[in-house]
Amino acid sequence: MKGVIISLGDVCLLSEMSKKYIGTKIYTLHRDGKRNMQRSLCKIVGKKSARKNLILDLSKQSCVRELRIFHDEPKSTKMFLIIDPPKVCKILSVVNETDSFGKDIMVYKHGIEEWLLYSKTIKNLDYTIKKLRENNIKVKVEKFFDLPIDMVFTRNFDFLTNMKLTKRQLELLKAAWKLGYYDKQKKINLNEIARKFGVSEPTIWESLRCAEYKIMSSLSDYFNFEF
Numbered sequence: 001m002k003g004v005i006i007s008l009g010d011v012c013l014l015s016e017m018s019k020k021y022i023g024t025k026i027y028t029l030h031r032d033g034k035r036n037m038q039r040s041l042c043k044i045v046g047k048k049s050a051r052k053n054l055i056l057d058l059s060k061q062s063c064v065r066e067l068r069i070f071h072d073e074p075k076s077t078k079m080f081l082i083i084d085p086p087k088v089c090k091i092l093s094v095v096n097e098t099d100s101f102g103k104d105i106m107v108y109k110h111g112i113e114e115w116l117l118y119s120k121t122i123k124n125l126d127y128t129i130k131k132l133r134e135n136n137i138k139v140k141v142e143k144f145f146d147l148p149i150d151m152v153f154t155r156n157f158d159f160l161t162n163m164k165l166t167k168r169q170l171e172l173l174k175a176a177w178k179l180g181y182y183d184k185q186k187k188i189n190l191n192e193i194a195r196k197f198g199v200s201e202p203t204i205w206e207s208l209r210c211a212e213y214k215i216m217s218s219l220s221d222y223f224n225f226e227f
Contacts, residue, residue, distance in 0.1 A: 021053060099124040
């Protein structure tokens with residue numbers, strides 16, 4: 001499995017905000033919502049005054065449907081955001097039409113939006129990057145790297161020791177992978193996985209998202225790049 005870090009310049013509201021308010025970074029975990037809205041958990045880091053002004057500015061934007069702060073501390077602010085970002089949706093649609101996959105966790109800084117894409121070959125990733133550029137999306141390749149396909153399910157890689165996946169999270173993640181939840185054309189949905197394990201759909205979603213976040217955080221430390 002191959003991975004690539006790409007940066008996209010000035011493609012959405014959050015990257016524009018990170019450029020406008022110097023010294024801030026916005027980390028997001030996205031989930032597609034109803035009516036083409038995008039639901040995100042956001043973490044903003046930077047000086048408190050800059051964060052405050054950024055959030056105030058963000059709340060005044062017409063494309064922001066909901067903004068709710070749920071944790072504020074000296075060095076960061078965490079919030080829930082519902083937004084309608086057409087260009088981000090365009091990026092996802094392009095990626096989904098190729099043999100590459102995109103991760104939900106992204107970082108916005110200095111007006112740049114960083115994405116992690118992965119696929120079976122470098123050729124597939126090159127094709128995805130080409131298609132993004134053909135759709136007038138500014139793409140800069142930051143780094144290619146090898147990504148062990150079985151990294152999620154083995155303890156043989158050093159960077160996994162810091163993931164701290166619970167036994168249940170690992171069990172659900174393995175099942176979701178084997179059942180085809182992460183295939184380009186999903187073979188199973190969350191509701192079907194939930195029924196197999198006798199739990200609610202929100203419980204499955206939360207477990208998988210927590211596991212994905214731990215994996216990507218560990219990868220970030222291992223490959224020395226930021227999300």
